[in-house]
Amino acid sequence: MIKITFYLFALILIFAASRVITVKNPVHAALFLVLAFFSSAAIWLLLQAEFLAIALILVYVGAVMVLFLFVLMMLDINVNSLREGFVRHFPIAAFVGAVILLEIILVIGAWHKLPTPEAATALAAVPNTQALGMVLYTEYVYPFEIAAAILLVAMIAAIALTMRPHTRAKYQKPEEQVSVRREDRIKIVKMPSETKD
Amino acid sequence: MEIATLNLNMLGLLPEIVLLTMACLILVIDAYLPKHQRYLTYQLTQGTLIGTALLIFASFPEQRVLAMNDMFISDPMGAVLKLFIVLMVFFAFIYSREYLRDRNILKGEYFVLGLFAVLGMMIMVSAHSLLTVYLGLELLSLSLYTMIAMHHKSQTASEAAMKYFVLGAIASGMLLYGMSMLYGVTGTLDLTRLAQTINQIANDHTVSVAILEKISEIKNDNIAVIAIGQQITENAGGATAAIAQILSENTDNTAAIAAIKPIIDQTMQSYTILLFGLVFVIIGVAFKLGAVPFHVWIPDVYQGAPTAVTLFIASAPKIAAFAMLMRLLVDGLQGLQVDWQNILILLSILSMATGNIIAIAQTNIKRMLAYSTIAHVGYLMLGVLTGTQEGYAASMFYVVVYALMTLGAFGMIILLSRAGFEADQLDDFKGLNERNSWYAALMLIVMLSMAGMPPMIGFWAKWSVLAQVIDAGFIWLAIVAVMFAIIGAFYYLRIIKLMYFEKAEDKTPIEANIDMRIALSANALIILLLGIMPQTLMVVCLGALGVS
Numbered sequence: 001m002i003k004i005t006f007y008l009f010a011l012i013l014i015f016a017a018s019r020v021i022t023v024k025n026p027v028h029a030a031l032f033l034v035l036a037f038f039s040s041a042a043i044w045l046l047l048q049a050e051f052l053a054i055a056l057i058l059v060y061v062g063a064v065m066v067l068f069l070f071v072l073m074m075l076d077i078n079v080n081s082l083r084e085g086f087v088r089h090f091p092i093a094a095f096v097g098a099v100i101l102l103e104i105i106l107v108i109g110a111w112h113k114l115p116t117p118e119a120a121t122a123l124a125a126v127p128n129t130q131a132l133g134m135v136l137y138t139e140y141v142y143p144f145e146i147a148a149a150i151l152l153v154a155m156i157a158a159i160a161l162t163m164r165p166h167t168r169a170k171y172q173k174p175e176e177q178v179s180v181r182r183e184d185r186i187k188i189v190k191m192p193s194e195t196k197d
Numbered sequence: 198m199e200i201a202t203l204n205l206n207m208l209g210l211l212p213e214i215v216l217l218t219m220a221c222l223i224l225v226i227d228a229y230l231p232k233h234q235r236y237l238t239y240q241l242t243q244g245t246l247i248g249t250a251l252l253i254f255a256s257f258p259e260q261r262v263l264a265m266n267d268m269f270i271s272d273p274m275g276a277v278l279k280l281f282i283v284l285m286v287f288f289a290f291i292y293s294r295e296y297l298r299d300r301n302i303l304k305g306e307y308f309v310l311g312l313f314a315v316l317g318m319m320i321m322v323s324a325h326s327l328l329t330v331y332l333g334l335e336l337l338s339l340s341l342y343t344m345i346a347m348h349h350k351s352q353t354a355s356e357a358a359m360k361y362f363v364l365g366a367i368a369s370g371m372l373l374y375g376m377s378m379l380y381g382v383t384g385t386l387d388l389t390r391l392a393q394t395i396n397q398i399a400n401d402h403t404v405s406v407a408i409l410e411k412i413s414e415i416k417n418d419n420i421a422v423i424a425i426g427q428q429i430t431e432n433a434g435g436a437t438a439a440i441a442q443i444l445s446e447n448t449d450n451t452a453a454i455a456a457i458k459p460i461i462d463q464t465m466q467s468y469t470i471l472l473f474g475l476v477f478v479i480i481g482v483a484f485k486l487g488a489v490p491f492h493v494w495i496p497d498v499y500q501g502a503p504t505a506v507t508l509f510i511a512s513a514p515k516i517a518a519f520a521m522l523m524r525l526l527v528d529g530l531q532g533l534q535v536d537w538q539n540i541l542i543l544l545s546i547l548s549m550a551t552g553n554i555i556a557i558a559q560t561n562i563k564r565m566l567a568y569s570t571i572a573h574v575g576y577l578m579l580g581v582l583t584g585t586q587e588g589y590a591a592s593m594f595y596v597v598v599y600a601l602m603t604l605g606a607f608g609m610i611i612l613l614s615r616a617g618f619e620a621d622q623l624d625d626f627k628g629l630n631e632r633n634s635w636y637a638a639l640m641l642i643v644m645l646s647m648a649g650m651p652p653m654i655g656f657w658a659k660w661s662v663l664a665q666v667i668d669a670g671f672i673w674l675a676i677v678a679v680m681f682a683i684i685g686a687f688y689y690l691r692i693i694k695l696m697y698f699e700k701a702e703d704k705t706p707i708e709a710n711i712d713m714r715i716a717l718s719a720n721a722l723i724i725l726l727l728g729i730m731p732q733t734l735m736v737v738c739l740g741a742l743g744v745s
Contacts, residue, residue, distance in 0.1 A: 138203055
C-alpha cells in the first residue's frame with residue numbers, strides 16, 4: 001500500500017516539477033511549484049518526517065510561494081516575449097545541461113560506494129516533531145534563545161531602516177475641527193464691482 | 198522519552214540575561230517616550246552597561262565553568278574581555294551622542310542595537326560550541342549593519358552598510374562551511390570534545406605518516422613493521438590502536454600492510470578535511486578581524502559609516518573577534534597548531550605590510566585609521582601564532598590597548614566635527630595646537646601610542662608581542678614586524694606635524710559637552726598612565742590566561 005502511495009506522489013511530483021519549467025505562463029509555473037512542494041511534503045510524511053512536511057507547507061507554500069505569486073501578478077509579464085530567443089540561447093543551455101548531467105552521473109556513480117546510513121531508522125519510536133522539540137527546548141535552549149534575539153534584532157533593523165517618522169500622513173484633530181469659527185476659514189474681501197463688458 | 202539531564206547553571210549567564218532583558222525593556226520604553234524625553238534612552242543604556250559591568254565583576258569566575266549544556270563557558274579570560282568590551286562601548290556611546298544628534302540620527306534604536314551588539318560580543322566571548330560562536334557573531338554583525346545603515350540621508354553610509362553586509366554574509370558562509378567540515382569529521386560541536394577528537398586525529402596522522410615512510414624504506418623485513426607496532430602502542434587510541442592491534446596480530450608483512458592500508462587512508466582523508474575546515478574557519482575569523490587579504494571592506498566601511506558608528510565598529514568588536522580567534526583556534530583546534538601557525542604568520546606579515554604602506558597614501562583620516570587597524574591586526578596575531586599562554590596574553594594585551602587607542606583617535610575626529618562638517622580629512626587637524634592645545638596634546642598621546650613610541654602603552658603592546666615572537670624562535674618575523682612599525686610611524690607622526698607645525702585654516706572654536714571632554718581626556722590619559730605602569734594591565738592579561 002505504502003509503495004503505491006509513494007509512486008503516486010512521486011509521479012505527481014515529477015510531473016509538477018517538469019511542468020514548472022515547461023509551462024509558458026509564470027503564474028502557472030508558480031502554481032505547479034506549489035503542487036511539487038505538496039507532493040514532496042507527502043513523501044516526507046511517508047518517511048515519518050512529519051515536522052519537515054509541515055514546515056515545508058507552512059514556510060514554502062504558505063509564505064514564500066504566496067509572496068512569489070503576488071510579485072508575479074503585480075509585474076504583469078508579457079508572456080509572448082518569454083518565448084523568444086530559444087534557438088539563440090540553445091547552445092549555452094545545452095552546454096550547461098550537459099555539465100549538470102555529467103555531475104549527476106558522477107554523484108550517482110560515487111554513491112553506491114558510500115556506506116549505508118544507519119541513523120535514520122532509529123528515530124521511529126518518537127515522532128520527530130516531539131524529538132526535535134525535546135532537544136530544541138532542553139539541550140539547545142541557549143542557541144535557541146540567541147536565535148530569538150537575532151530575529152528580534154532583524155525586526156528592529158527592518159523597522160528602523162524603513163520607518164520614516166516624518167511621513168506625509170495626515171491626522172485629524174477633532175477638537176480643533178469642532179471649535180473652528182467662521183472667521184478662521186472665510187475671509188471677506190471688499191472689492192470694487194467690475195463693469196460688464 | 199527521557200529528557201537528557203540538563204546542566205543549565207544559569208547563574209553564570211546573569212550579565213547576559215540582564216543585558217538582554219534591559220535591551221528589550223529599553224526598546225519598549227523608548228517607543229512610548231515623548232520626543233523631548235528621549236535622552237532617557239541614552240541614560241538607561243549607559244546605566245545598563247554599568248550594571249552589566251558590575252555583574253561581570255561580581256561574578257568573576259575563578260576557573261573554567263561550563264553552563265547551558267556546555268555551550269557557554271565562563272573563564273577569567275572571557276570575563277576580562279567582556280569587561281573591556283562593555284567599557285569600550287560605554288565610552289563609544291558617550292562620544293557618539295552629540296555627533297548623532299547634530300546629524301539628526303539620534304534614535305533610541307541606535308542604543309538598543311548597540312546593546313544587542315554587546316550581547317552578541319559577550320556570547321562570542323563565552324562561546325564553547327561552534328554553534329554559539331556563529332550565533333553570537335551573527336547577532337553582532339546584524340546589529341552593526343543596521344547601525345551603519347540607519348543614516349538614511351548619507352549615500353556613503355548606505356554604500357558602506359551594503360558592502361559590509363554582502364562581504365560579511367560571504368565571510369559568515371565561509372565560517373559555517375569550515376565549521377560543517379569540522380563537524381563532519383569530528384561529529385561534535387562542543388569545543389572541548391572537538392579539541393580531543395582533533396588531537397586524536399592529528400596524532401593518528403603523525404603515526405600514519407611515520408608508518409608510510411617506514412613501509413617505503415623496508416620492503417621485506419618482517420621484524421621492522423612489527424617493531425613499529427610495538428612502538429606505537431605506547432600512546433595508542435583511535436586509529437593508532439587499531440593499527441597497533443593489526444600489526445601485533447599479523448606476522449606476515451604484506452598481509453599486515455594490506456590490513457592497515459584502509460585505516461591509514463581513512464586517517465589521511467580525515468586530516469585533509471580537517472585542514473580544509475581549518476582554512477575556512479580562519480578565513481571567517483580573518484574577515485572579522487580585517488586581516489589581509491580579507492581586509493577590503495575595512496577602508497570603505499570605516500570611511501563611509503558615520504564616525505560614531507566607525508568608532509563603535511573599530512573598538513569593541515575587535516576584542517570580540519580576538520576572543521573568537523582564541524575560542525576557535527586555541528580551545529577548539531589546538532591539535533592543528535602547527536598548521537594554523539603558518540597561516541597566521543602569512544596573514545600577519547601581509548596585514549602589517551599592506552596596512553602600514555597603504556596608510557601613508559591616505560588623505561582621509563578615517564581611511565588612514567582603517568589601514569592602521571589592518572596593520573594593528575597583523576601585530577595582534579603575532580602573539581597568538583606563538584601558541585603559548587604568554588603569547589596569548591600578549592595578544593590580549595595588544596587588542597585591549599588597540600581598542601583603547603582607536604577609541605581615542607575616532608573620539609578626536611568626533612570632537613572636531615560639528616553639524617555639517619565631518620573633520621575627516623588630515624588637513625582638518627592642521628594647527629590644532631593653536632586652536633586648543635589641550636586637545637592637541639591628547640591627540641599627540643594617542644598618535645604616539647599608535648606609532649608605538651615609549652612611554653605610551655602602544656609601545657608596551659608592540660614590545661610584548663615582539664618579545665613573545667622572539668621567545669618562540671621567530672627572530673626574522675620580529676625583525677619584519679619592527680621594520681613595518683617604523684614605516685607605520687611616519688603617518689602617525691605626520692598628524693603630529695600637522696597639529697603643531699602648520700597654520701590653522703579653520704578657526705571655529707571646538708565645542709563639546711562636558712561628559713565628552715572628560716571621557717576623551719580620561720581616555721588619552723589612561724593611555725599615558727598605562728604606558729608608565731604597563732604591568733598593571735599585563736598582570737590582568739596574564740592572570741586571565743592562567744599565567745602567574
